[in-house]
Amino acid sequence: MTAPSPAPLPPEAWVAALAGLPAMGPARLRALLASSSPDDAWARLAAGASLPAAVAATCRPDPVSMARLWRGAAGRVCVADTWAAYLDAGVTVGLPGRRGYPPELIADPDPPAVLFSQGASGALDGRRVAIVGARRCTRYGRDVAYELGRDLAAAGVRVVSGLALGVDGAAHAGALSVVGAQPVAVVGSGLDVVYPASHGGLWRQVAATGLLLSEAPLGARPEPWRFPARNRILAALAEIVVVVESGEKGGSRHTVEAAEARDRQVMAVPGSIRSEVSSYPNSLLADGCHPVRDALDVLVALGLSVAGDLSSASAAESRPTPPPNAADVLDALGWAPATLDELCVRTGRSPGVVSVALSDLQETGWVAERAGWWERVAALAGRRG
C-alpha cells in the first residue's frame, strides 16, 4: 500500500514506479505522462479511475482490464521503497528537460518518456559513433568491430553500442581496451538485468568507466520488443552509425532506419560478396553509404581528421610471410569461413597436405579454427587486449 512519505518524492520517483508497472510500454507511459503530472497519474491508477482517452487508445482492445491490472499492481508497490532502490543502485532516472536526460533526445521525433542511466553522464560530451551489427558475426566482423572500437576510442570518440553478442560486444571490448575511454551502451533490459549473461564483465566495465542507459525500469526482462525500441535510442544518440556485419533481416536494419529518420549519417563496412552477413552492409554501400575501411574513414566523416593522415593506420604486418604452399591455402581460404574439405577442393590437394599448411598458418597467427571451420585472421598488429 502506498504509505505517506515524510518528504515529498521527486517526479522521478513516480515515473520510475509507473515505468515498473506490468505491461507499461513506452507509448503508454508517454500518453500517461502527457495527460497529468507523475504523482497524479500514479494516484489515479492506484485508485482505479478510468483511463484518459489518450492512454486508453494505447491499451486496446480492453482498457478496462488494463486499468484493473494497473490498480492491482500499483496497490502492491510502495513508491518510496522503489525510489530508495533506485538510489541505492546508483541509477539516475532521467526525465525530459531534467538532470540525467541527454539533451539530444528532447527534440527527437519519438523521445523516450524516461531514461535510466548508470555511470558518468559526461560520457555523452564528445563525438559519438554507434557501431552495430549481427549477433552471429564472423571472425572478420568481430575483429573489425574490435579494431574500430579501439581506434575510435583512442581518438577520443565515444563508442555507442548495444552490448549484444557479436559485433556490439566486440566494439565495446575494443573501446574498453583503451585507457580512459568512455563508452556508452544502450541496453534493452533493466540496468540490473545483465543480458546476455556472458557479457557481465563488459556490462560492469561500461557502467564503471562510461555510461549505461536503458528505457526499461530496474528488473525488466530483455523481452524481444524492447530491442527495436532500444535501437532507435542508439541511433538518436549517435552522430554516425556504422554497420559492420548484418544479414538482410537483422536488427541493424531497424537501427539504420531510425538513423535515417533522424538524419544521422550511416556508414558500412564492406565484406565478401559471398558472405551472408555482409549482404546488408554491401547493399547499404550500393545505396550510397560511405564505406568504412578503418577508423580513419569514420574520423574523416566526423571531421576530426583529414584523409591521408596516417596516425591511426595499422602498424606494419608483424607476422612472418607464409611459405608458398601455405600461401596458396591462405589465398584459397579468402575471408569467409571454410571447411577443410572446401579447401581441399579449392586447392586440389589432399587433406594431409592442406592440414599441414593450415597447421603452419595457425601457428603463425594467420588462420584460426572454430568448430571445424577455418577463418582468416585480420592483422594482429597493435592488438593489445
Next chain:
Amino acid sequence: MTAIIPSATLLGVDGTSVSVEVHLSNGLPSYTLVGLPDAPCRESRDRVRAALLSSGFKWSLKRVTVNLAPSGLRKGGAGLDLPIAIGLLVEAGVVEREAVAGCGFVGELGLDGSIRRVTGTVPLVAAIESRVVVVPPDCFAEAMVVDRHKVRIAGTLSELVAALRGQSPWPEPPVYAPCPVVPDGPDLADVRGQAVGRTAIEVSAAGGHHLLLSGPPGAGKTMLARRLPGLLPNLEGEDALTATRIHSAAGASLPPGGMVVRPPFRAPHHGASAVALIGGGSGYMRPGEISLSHCGLLFLDEMSEFPAAVLDALRQPLEEGVVRVCRARASVSYPARFLLVGATNPCPCGEGGAQGSCRCSPASRSRYNRRLSGPLLDRFDLRVVVSRPDAGAVMGGAPGEPTAPVAARVAVARELSGARGVRCNAELPGPLLDRLAPLSPGAARLLEHRLRSGLLSARGLHRVRRVARTIADLAGQPGPVAEDHVCLALSLRAELVPAEEAA
C-alpha cells in the same frame, strides 16, 4: 528312478547348462514343473503332452515331477520341451536309459510332435557338455558352428524315438558347406568428392577410431557411414564366434554359412529405448544393439535426437568394451566392443556451419549442443565437418576410389597395428604410447605447442597420437610418427561444439 537329461538355457548371450530331471511316482495324476521356469517354459506341459499323444505315446497317469536344475536359475524359452519329453519317455520305459546316455537335447515341440527351432542355438549348444547333441533340423548349421559335438537332428518326436531305439537310422543332416563370404554393401565409388570424409572413414576403419560426422542435411554423412563397414576386414576366430553367439542369442538371423564373418553393421533409429540399445529387459535379458554390433559398427544417425540418457549410457561400454546389466536375480555382462560412428547436424535447423546461414536462436542452439555432452564428444577420436558437395562434383565429377583398394590399405594398416600387440590402434594403452608409437621431434614439438596454448587437453593428446599412428600406418611408414601425420590428425579432430565466446 529319475531320468536326467542334459540341456541348456540362455542367460544373456551365454548358455548355461541345465539338467532336466524327470521323476515318476505313484499317486494322483499330476504334473509339477519346478526350477523357476518362465512363461513359455511353464507352457511346456501342454505342448509336451500333445506332442507325446500325437506321436502315439501314452501320457502316463502317474505323479510327474520335473525339475530344471540348477533350481535357483531362471529358465527361459521353449527349448526345454524336448528334454522334458525325452525324460518322460525314458521314465516310462519307451526309450532305453543307455540310448540317451551322453546325449543333450534342445528343441521346442509342436502339438503334432514336430521339433521346432529355438533361438540362441549357438550359445545353448556351447553350454551342453555331452558328446552328442540333438537339435531341430533348422538349427543344424548353428550347432555345427560350435564344432565340439556330434550333432544329430530329428524332425519329429517319433523320428527321434525310432532313432534312439535303433529301429531306424538317424535322419540325414542337411549339407553343410561354408560358402565364401562376399562383402556386399554399397561401394565407396558412389561418393563424389568429400576428400575429408573419405579420409576420415579410412582412418576410422584402419585404427578403430570412433568417428563423428557433422554437417547439414544432404551433405552425405549417412552415405559415408554406410560405406565404412565395407572397409573393415573379415572377422576371424574368437571374434567371429563371439559375434555369432551374440547374434544367435538375440535371435538375429545368421548368414547362410552359419558364422558371422562380416563385421556387423547396426543402425538403430533414434526412437530406440535405452534397453533396446544397451541390452537387458526383464526376465530374458536380451543383448542390445551395442552387443549386436560387437566387433562391428554401430551407426547412430541423427545422434542429437537420441535421448541424452541413452547416449550417456554408451559411455561405459565405449570405455570398457563390455556392458554390465544388473538385475535383482542375476547380473549379466555382454561383450560390446564396437566402432561408433555418429552423424549429427550442427544445429537444429541444420545450416549451422557457415555463419549467417543459421536460422536458430542462440537458446535453441545451445540446448541442441548440450545433448551431446562433453565426455561423450571426447570419446570420438575423429570429428569432421562434412559439407554439401559441389554441384559440379556430383553431376559430372569422376567417381572416387572404390571400396576395394581402400579396404586393402586398411587391411595392411591393421596388420601393422596387430604387430604391436593390440587389435587396433585405438586400443593402444596410454602409458605404452611412447614405446609403441614414438613421435618424431617435429611432431613432439607441434603437440607440445598445442598443449601449451590450451588447444589440446592431455586426454586429447593421447587420442591425437593414436590417430596419427594410424595415419602413419596407412601411409606405409612404420617409423616414428611425423609432423605431417600429426597435422592431419589434429585437423580431423575439430572441436565441434565450442564454448560460447564472449566478445
